[in-house]
Amino acid sequence: MKRRTFLTSAFVGTAAIALGVNLYSPEFIAANRSQDSQHRLLFSALLPVFLDGALPEVESLRRAAENRTLDAITQTIAMLPEESRAELEQLLGMLEQRLGLLILTGSMTPLMMRTAQELVTLLEYWRNSFIELMVTAYQGLRELVMASYYSCPEHWSRLNYVKPTFLGTET
Template sequence: MKRRTFLAGAFTGTAALALGVSLYTPDITDHPDENHRLLFNVLIPIFMDGTLPEVANYREAFINRTIVAINQTISVLPEDQKSEINQLLNLLESRMGLLLLTSSLTPLMLRSADELVLMLEEWRHHFLQMLQTAYLGLRELVLSSYYACPEHWGRLHYAKPTFLTA
């Protein structure tokens, strides 16, 4: 067997295996998550490192409130931006999308915090403008939605401005 034939066969076999794994995604639930709740449960703690409460119940409440705010933010975006962000979120939830965006088939939910930080830092400094834009879009979506919630302002020691009425 020639070396070139072996390499071509190995590459074809790997691609077929990756495609087969990507196409076979068992149905875990009958209702897909339109709000990308699992994805944001993973991304919010990464982007908000150090700002979320340490107590589990409060942390979960802050994350859930932020997810609601993210969905509200997405709902008021112009159609083209809404389409782009939903396309990115759908790619991050699919195996083939993960393979294209992160060079790995491992779902984001199964990655460690360090792996996620490394992935996002690679996007942030990537030579492709598309990945830089994806990083900035996700970051701005999460941060702006978190800080838009008045119940999160107390941790910042920020008080809503009051205006004197005459």
């Protein structure tokens, strides 16, 4: 066998295996994807990065704030216009697939398996990217997470915001 034939065969075989791994979806993976139709797992990896310093230090309070924010994200996505929701779903779908991750991040490692520093580096790259689409993706994810977090009244105290009261009305 010639060296060129061997290298070509190895490359084609590796590409086929990578594509097969990306497309292969056993029942338990398919079940998890259907249960995570709201992208809670993906956002649970991104929340600590976007909300660094805003989340409570106590673990039980932190977990409650994260869960409340994940619920708010689901509600916010549901209220988006159809076109914006479709674009967001496309981005989130790509971030949950290995081939999409490879295209968007240069690595097939799922976001949930990356360290906080790796996620910060990735998001900073998107934020300062010369590709407008990456900047838009960063801004969209950040705005969604921040708006959902601060839409919850229990988080307003971090902003020193107090709900206004009007004369003659009860709180």
